[in-house]
Amino acid sequence: MATSSTHLHGLTREELRLLLVRWGFSPVHAARLWSYLYLGLAGSFAAMPELPVKVRTRLETDTRLDPLPVALATDSADGFTRKYLLALPDGERIETVLMRFTGRVTACVSSQVGCAMGCVFCATGQMGYTRHLTPGEIVAQAVHVARALRHPPPGQCHGLSDTGARLRNVVLMGMGEPLHNYDAVMHAIDILRDPNGLALGAERITLSTVGVVPGILRLAEEKRPCHLAVSLHAATQTERAALVPAAKKWPLDELMAACRTYSHQTGRRIFYEWTLIEGKNDSAEHARAVGNLLHGLPAQINLIPLNPTAGYAGTPTRSEAAKRFQKILAEEFSLPSTVRQRRGIDIAAGCGQLAVGSV
Numbered sequence: 001m002a003t004s005s006t007h008l009h010g011l012t013r014e015e016l017r018l019l020l021v022r023w024g025f026s027p028v029h030a031a032r033l034w035s036y037l038y039l040g041l042a043g044s045f046a047a048m049p050e051l052p053v054k055v056r057t058r059l060e061t062d063t064r065l066d067p068l069p070v071a072l073a074t075d076s077a078d079g080f081t082r083k084y085l086l087a088l089p090d091g092e093r094i095e096t097v098l099m100r101f102t103g104r105v106t107a108c109v110s111s112q113v114g115c116a117m118g119c120v121f122c123a124t125g126q127m128g129y130t131r132h133l134t135p136g137e138i139v140a141q142a143v144h145v146a147r148a149l150r151h152p153p154p155g156q157c158h159g160l161s162d163t164g165a166r167l168r169n170v171v172l173m174g175m176g177e178p179l180h181n182y183d184a185v186m187h188a189i190d191i192l193r194d195p196n197g198l199a200l201g202a203e204r205i206t207l208s209t210v211g212v213v214p215g216i217l218r219l220a221e222e223k224r225p226c227h228l229a230v231s232l233h234a235a236t237q238t239e240r241a242a243l244v245p246a247a248k249k250w251p252l253d254e255l256m257a258a259c260r261t262y263s264h265q266t267g268r269r270i271f272y273e274w275t276l277i278e279g280k281n282d283s284a285e286h287a288r289a290v291g292n293l294l295h296g297l298p299a300q301i302n303l304i305p306l307n308p309t310a311g312y313a314g315t316p317t318r319s320e321a322a323k324r325f326q327k328i329l330a331e332e333f334s335l336p337s338t339v340r341q342r343r344g345i346d347i348a349a350g351c352g353q354l355a356v357g358s359v
């Protein structure tokens with residue numbers, strides 16, 4: 001049964017069809033409703049004129065279509081990043097980021113309000129955990145970005161003024177640990193991937209985890225169609241546990257065993273993320289330690305110079321040291337790596353910087 005809290009963006013196409021059929025409406029109306037939601041990116045029932053009034057009335061009574069109101073939108077000085085502070089129906093708020101790179105636009109979406117994992121350099125971890133997001137709240141963030149791309153507000157800065165651009169990538173790297181909210185995140189991914197909707201292919205969705213071992217094993221077992229990124233940051237248990245408290249629960253050897261299982265069962269390469277903190281984990285020895293840890297695995301390493309947050313005193317590795325790190329990985333261990341392009345740092349929209357009220 002639908003309830004007044006049934007969020008339309010939280011239903012798969014089949015669930016939506018079953019709902020309307022149960023109400024006695026034609027599946028044709030369900031197909032049209034789906035098109036309004038994901039092709040038309042409709043933000044209200046009034047914007048669905050081809051649905052019969054009786055269908056719209058029932059939807060208005062028994063479901064919710066919550067376009068997430070924007071409490072604040074901030075553009076980076078270079079115009080390539082826009083951060084949204086979005087309001088949820090219960091008064092909580094989350095952040096979602098639109099990032100424009102050459103030839104692609106990516107939405108970085110949140111999976112929780114806050115986060116329970118407590119990574120020391122992360123603004124979301126510093127604010128603590130409030131609640132999980134629902135599948136509808138996760139999907140609605142992607143819809144919000146897709147709509148913003150299609151209809152950029154007047155006067156929007158140059159870098160994002162690409163009317164008609166299509167959302168092509170979603171990364172679950174915003175606020176929260178996606179594998180702590182496994183079921184809702186997987187349901188949302190099913191909806192995002194629907195070929196008759198936003199149609200994001202498996203290679204277009206990346207989920208980032210701090211290393212929740214049961215979640216990685218479940219992903220492997222279920223062979224979920226998305227990329228997996230694992231935040232490593234250190235190559236010994238002691239150093240890792242100092243940066244990532246969750247490592248005390250899921251130690252490095254268990255994490256690496258889960259990663260090997262994942263790659264073996266899915267045939268997929270894992271992206272390993274390494275936040276480069278000057279003087280902490282960016283020496284040649286650190287590069288060799290991670291090289292030894294990942295050597296022979298299907299791995300790509302994303303090096304992310306630390307982004308500043310109020311609650312952590314570390315500084316980002318300089319570019320020469322980052323290049324030396326990369327060179328060791330490539331030449332001594334044949335491991336590919338990239339140094340992540342820094343985007344939106346001036347508006348606290350970079351990796352690890354999202355937190356309600358941080359603008």
Ligand code: SF4
Nearest residue numbers: 115117119122125176
């Ligand atoms: S880095 Fe990710 S997992 Fe760690 S505290 Fe921040 S949001 Fe949570």
